[in-house]
Amino acid sequence: MADRADAHELRLDVALGPRSYAIQVVSGRPAHLGSFTRRALDATWAGKACRSALVITDQNLASLPHAANCEGALEHAGIACRRAVLAPGEATKNLGSASRLFDELVGMKADRHTAVIALGGGVIGDLAGFVAATYARGLPLLMVPTSLLAQVDSSVGGKVGINHPQAKNIIGAFHQPIGVWIDTDTLNTLPPRELRCGLAEVVKYGVILDAAFFDELEAASAAIIARQPEALRAIVARCCRLKAEVVTRDEREETGLRAVLNFGHTVGHAIEAVAGYNGHFQHGEAVAAGMVAECRLAQRLGWIDPALTERLILLLDRFGLPSSISGLDPAQLLEAMSRDKKNQRGKVRFVLPRCLGRVELTDAAGPEDVLHALNATGA
Ligand code: GLY
Numbered sequence: 001m002a003d004r005a006d007a008h009e010l011r012l013d014v015a016l017g018p019r020s021y022a023i024q025v026v027s028g029r030p031a032h033l034g035s036f037t038r039r040a041l042d043a044t045w046a047g048k049a050c051r052s053a054l055v056i057t058d059q060n061l062a063s064l065p066h067a068a069n070c071e072g073a074l075e076h077a078g079i080a081c082r083r084a085v086l087a088p089g090e091a092t093k094n095l096g097s098a099s100r101l102f103d104e105l106v107g108m109k110a111d112r113h114t115a116v117i118a119l120g121g122g123v124i125g126d127l128a129g130f131v132a133a134t135y136a137r138g139l140p141l142l143m144v145p146t147s148l149l150a151q152v153d154s155s156v157g158g159k160v161g162i163n164h165p166q167a168k169n170i171i172g173a174f175h176q177p178i179g180v181w182i183d184t185d186t187l188n189t190l191p192p193r194e195l196r197c198g199l200a201e202v203v204k205y206g207v208i209l210d211a212a213f214f215d216e217l218e219a220a221s222a223a224i225i226a227r228q229p230e231a232l233r234a235i236v237a238r239c240c241r242l243k244a245e246v247v248t249r250d251e252r253e254e255t256g257l258r259a260v261l262n263f264g265h266t267v268g269h270a271i272e273a274v275a276g277y278n279g280h281f282q283h284g285e286a287v288a289a290g291m292v293a294e295c296r297l298a299q300r301l302g303w304i305d306p307a308l309t310e311r312l313i314l315l316l317d318r319f320g321l322p323s324s325i326s327g328l329d330p331a332q333l334l335e336a337m338s339r340d341k342k343n344q345r346g347k348v349r350f351v352l353p354r355c356l357g358r359v360e361l362t363d364a365a366g367p368e369d370v371l372h373a374l375n376a377t378g379a
Contacts, residue, residue, distance in 0.1 A: 051078060115178075151187075271289060271328060349362065
């Protein structure tokens with residue numbers, strides 16, 4: 001994987017053999033999306049003959065210039081666009097929406113050379129990606145993520161899927177995109193709470209893989225909160241590079257390496273489940289508090305010094321993210337963790353830090369350790 005940079009564009013190549021692709025990070029260059037897409041399509045068998053695309057987006061984005069800019073650039077590159085607009089929010093990520101999108105594809109007589117363009121946040125990327133993975137056994141997929149969370153996490157790595165009423169993300173596939181186009185200018189209109197939620201995942205990369213990046217986040221926090229384009233491009237590209245390195249080495253989450261991306265998520269998912277998916281804790285906020293709880297668990301096991309947890313809390317606080325789970329019942333949280341996807345042989349597994357920049361997947365923590373860590377985090 002290589003980085004190439006000029007002042008305004010950063011490009012990374014994700015090396016996955018025949019499924020390799022480029023991630024381009026720009027600030028405000030919508031017209032370049034057309035040539036980027038054409039090149040990405042031309043590098044694949046199905047994409048070479050692509051002349052049409054279904055642009056899948058949500059109502060919020062459809063009313064902003066992003067959708068029209070994206071379609072204009074694609075049309076200019078010889079790709080006729082049809083647009084499907086969905087309601088924003090997690091509730092859209094279901095089989096009914098997928099079915100509606102299949103109808104759109106049938107309606108436009110889509111074949112294996114029709115591209116799917118996922119223009120939106122994580123919900124749109126996951127749903128559009130699922131449709132692209134399954135229609136005609138796989139269509140070329142271009143990710144155009146517009147939220148920070150999608151830019152630094154869900155648009156890279158090929159995990160696509162929808163929710164079952166009883167289980168999030170349980171129906172899905174691995175389907176790598178042909179390219180990822182990230183324009184950080186889309187973050188200018190992102191509600192502050194959504195920006196903060198994306199920053200939780202950004203901080204996560206520093207803790208799990210890159211201590212120097214954590215230092216840089218501390219130093220650049222004011223510029224990031226002020227949404228300075230250089231600062232945003234730098235953090236988005238750094239996170240994509242870190243994620244791409246993990247995905248390159250464990251594309252299908254089979255060796256335990258990709259699981260490191262789940263730091264903060266074992267407790268985080270439990271927080272979401274116990275607090276209810278009604279907005280009290282959004283995903284990024286639950287991950288932020290979950291990272292703190294999991295650091296306290298690592299402290300309890302004697303893996304890290306309390307100073308690391310204190311540094312993490314300080315940085316989260318600068319980004320306006322929570323580090324406490326007060327008000328939630330520890331027994332309920334523990335019960336929710338017993339259903340975590342990483343569990344093996346009835347044991348809850350956690351990704352815990354050994355030091356800043358290095359984590360390990362472990363089942364060394366027993367229920368008392370977990371309860372201790374949850375209480376120390378305010379539960
Ligand atoms: N978001 C975790 C992963 O892509 O593996």
